[in-house]
Amino acid sequence: GLPRHSAVMERLRRRIELCRRHHSTCEARYEAVSPERLELERQHTFALHQRCIQAKAKRAGKH
Missing domain, CATH: 1.20.5 (Single alpha-helices involved in coiled-coils or other helix-helix interfaces)
Structure with missing residues (x-):
């Protein structure tokens, strides 16, 4: 059957959170090498x- 709406939303929320974390990490690394670049x-x-x-x-x- 179809997954419940809340289950779908929960998966989406987790995915967005992972994206956010990944972005923050990348951004920090980018900022760190900025003067050198x-x-x-x-x-x-x-x-x-x-x-x-x-x-x-x-x-x-x-x-």
Whole structure:
């Protein structure tokens, strides 16, 4: 037969709770590495900028 409404709701509630817990854990981990990630992005941006400058200088040298 069909499961009772309350049983369905209970399963749903448990599932939502697990999702919430999982999300909190992931979020905490993400926050923890945030400064490190920002620093890496900054370094990558800097390196990319340097490459652009060098490429421009090379092109300018040809003319």
